Each structure stands twice: as C-alpha cells, then as structure tokens.
Amino acid sequence: MIKIKEITKLKKLYKVTFTEPLTYKDWDEEQDKIYVCEDTVVKFMLTRDKALTEGEFEQLLSFDHFAQGKALALYFISFKPRTSSEVKKYLFEHHIQSSQIEAIIDYLGKNNLINDRAYIESYIRGKIRAANAGPYQIMQKLRMKGLESQLIEQLLTQVFDEEKQIDVAVKLAEKIVHQKASRLTLQQLKQKVTQTLTTKGFSYNVSAIALETLELEADEENELELLYNELEKTARKYSRRYEGYELKQRITQALARKGFDFGSISSAIREYDFEEE
Structure with a gap:
C-alpha cells in the first residue's frame, strides 16, 4: 500500500508527500512526493494518512495527467479560437503524454470547445x-495551422464560391487603384492589379474578371508626365556610360520594361534634349 503522509496546498497545485519513496514506471528515480491538481484531490478524496493500492495510485496519476493537460488546453484556448493541431502542439511542448493529449482533444471536441x-x-x-x-x-494559411486539406477545400467551395471571389477581388483591386493610379501608367496599373490579386491567392481568371469590371481608362496627361519623369531619370543614369544611338536604345529598353508604350517612348525621346545630359 502507498500511504499519504501530508497534503500541502500550493499556489496552483497540491503537494502530496508519502511516508516512503516510491518507484513508478514513468519515473527516472524514486520520489517521495507528487504534485496534483485540485480535481485529482477531489476525485480520489485524498487526505492525510490515506492509503492507496498500486492500481489506485496508477489511476490517480493517469487522471491527474489528463486533468492538468485539460487545464492547460482550456487556458490556451481561452485567448482565441485554436485548431486541434495547435492545441496538440501546445500540450506536447508542455510535456503532456501523447495518450493524454488524444484524450484531451477528444474531450474538447465532444464539448465543442x-x-x-x-x-x-x-x-x-x-x-x-x-x-x-x-x-x-x-488554403495555404489554414494548412500551416495543421488543418486537413480536404476539409479546407470543401468549406472554401461552400463559403467562398466564384461569385464571392470576384466581389472580394474587385474590392481589393479598387484599393490598389486608389493607392497606385497617380504613380503608374494604365498598363503598369493593370499589371500591378493582376500581380497583386494573384499573389493574394486569386486565380488568373478571377483576377482578369475583376480587372475588367473596373473599366480603367488612361489619364493621358498623367501618363505623359510619368513618362518624361522616368525618361529624365533613365537618361541621367545611362548617359554616364553610353551615347548616341546606343544611349537611346538603352533608354527605350529600360522604359519599355517599366511598362511604357513604345510609340510614346519614341516620341518622348525625339523631343528630349540629350545635349543637357
């Protein structure tokens, strides 16, 4: 028999001291005390001088591991909703036994926690x-939380159908246009919208529909100003290494890469005074 010598209430747990050191299969060495939660004290009616059989003691330890793990899990999910995978990881990091983790997850799931x-x-x-x-x-973000791909895909199909995707893509595209329109040509702006939407996780088809929905038009005066500003910066950069025909070719290629129209580039270069460079 295992006899309790003393029970001391601590801040969060109870220290249960035995009359003699014990050996248990999961312990590295003999111990004359254990720390248990209040639920364990109540369930097993632990008091001074109470005697436990080895079987009762094993049940006590198993229950206490579960109770302490459950308390940890309840604390973890009290701040915000968590996935079962996140709770498992948290409990594992706090050295809760694997068998108890599964039991705790089952308990939390059955109680819709x-x-x-x-x-x-x-x-x-x-x-x-x-x-x-x-x-x-x-999909990518939810997978990172350890959630099942099949369940994610199923709910995405139900909750986020193509019509809603287009609505959201249009709203996001409108934000981009509002932020970038004055600094980009029409072509650059369209590229920016498409690139951002696809980066944010929309298909090319949905991105294209959203872009078309906006019915964007060029602001010729703004585009001309953007072209000349960029031409001046590019000419300043390349004139240090090139001149004549090669300089103009380099500038043309650089401006084209930035999304400016070839016809507009040629016209601007013809009008530009390279002698000032």
Missing part, C-alpha cells in the same frame, strides 16, 4: 469581410 470545421469557416468568412485574400492564400 475546439471545432476545426467551425474554425475554418470562421477564418474564411473573416477574410471575405476583410477583402484581403483569395482562396489559394487562405
């Missing part, structure tokens, strides 16, 4: 409201 399906759906709806991510980016 963690719900991967609800988590995914809430995450997707949040991204739709924020209008800042497409389905491919959402």
Whole structure:
C-alpha cells in the first residue's frame, strides 16, 4: 500500500508527500512526493494518512495527467479560437503524454470547445469581410495551422464560391487603384492589379474578371508626365556610360520594361534634349 503522509496546498497545485519513496514506471528515480491538481484531490478524496493500492495510485496519476493537460488546453484556448493541431502542439511542448493529449482533444471536441470545421469557416468568412485574400492564400494559411486539406477545400467551395471571389477581388483591386493610379501608367496599373490579386491567392481568371469590371481608362496627361519623369531619370543614369544611338536604345529598353508604350517612348525621346545630359 502507498500511504499519504501530508497534503500541502500550493499556489496552483497540491503537494502530496508519502511516508516512503516510491518507484513508478514513468519515473527516472524514486520520489517521495507528487504534485496534483485540485480535481485529482477531489476525485480520489485524498487526505492525510490515506492509503492507496498500486492500481489506485496508477489511476490517480493517469487522471491527474489528463486533468492538468485539460487545464492547460482550456487556458490556451481561452485567448482565441485554436485548431486541434495547435492545441496538440501546445500540450506536447508542455510535456503532456501523447495518450493524454488524444484524450484531451477528444474531450474538447465532444464539448465543442475546439471545432476545426467551425474554425475554418470562421477564418474564411473573416477574410471575405476583410477583402484581403483569395482562396489559394487562405488554403495555404489554414494548412500551416495543421488543418486537413480536404476539409479546407470543401468549406472554401461552400463559403467562398466564384461569385464571392470576384466581389472580394474587385474590392481589393479598387484599393490598389486608389493607392497606385497617380504613380503608374494604365498598363503598369493593370499589371500591378493582376500581380497583386494573384499573389493574394486569386486565380488568373478571377483576377482578369475583376480587372475588367473596373473599366480603367488612361489619364493621358498623367501618363505623359510619368513618362518624361522616368525618361529624365533613365537618361541621367545611362548617359554616364553610353551615347548616341546606343544611349537611346538603352533608354527605350529600360522604359519599355517599366511598362511604357513604345510609340510614346519614341516620341518622348525625339523631343528630349540629350545635349543637357
């Protein structure tokens, strides 16, 4: 029999001291005390001088590991919703036994304290409201949280259909246009919108539809100003190493790479006074 010598209440746990050191299969060495949570004290009615059989003691330790792990999990999920994978990782990092982790996850799931399906759906709806991510980016972010790809794909199809994707893509495209229109030519702006939308996780098809929906038009006066400003900077840079025909070719290539129209570039170069460089 295992006899309790003393029970001392600490800040969070109870220290249970035994009359003699014990050996247990999961311990590296003999111990004359253990630390248990209040749930364990109550369930096993632990008191001074109480005697436990080896079987009862093993049940006590198993229950206490579960109870302490459950308390850790409840603390972890109290701040914000978590996925089952995140909770498992947290418990593992706090040295909770694997068998107990599975039992804790099962308990949390049955009591709807963690719900991967609800988590995914809430995450997707949040991204739709924020209008800042497409389905491919959402998929990637959720996978990183250890969620099942099949479940993510299923809920994306249900919650974020193509019509909603287009609505979100248009909103995001409008933000880009508002921020960048004055600094880019029409062609550059279209490239920027398409590039940003695809980077954010929208398909090329949805990005193209969103871009077409905006019905963007060129501001010729602004585009001409942008071209001449860029021409001046580029001419200043290349005139240090090139001159004549090669200089103009280098400038033309550089401006074309930046999205300016070849006809407009040629016209601007003809009018530009290279003698000042």
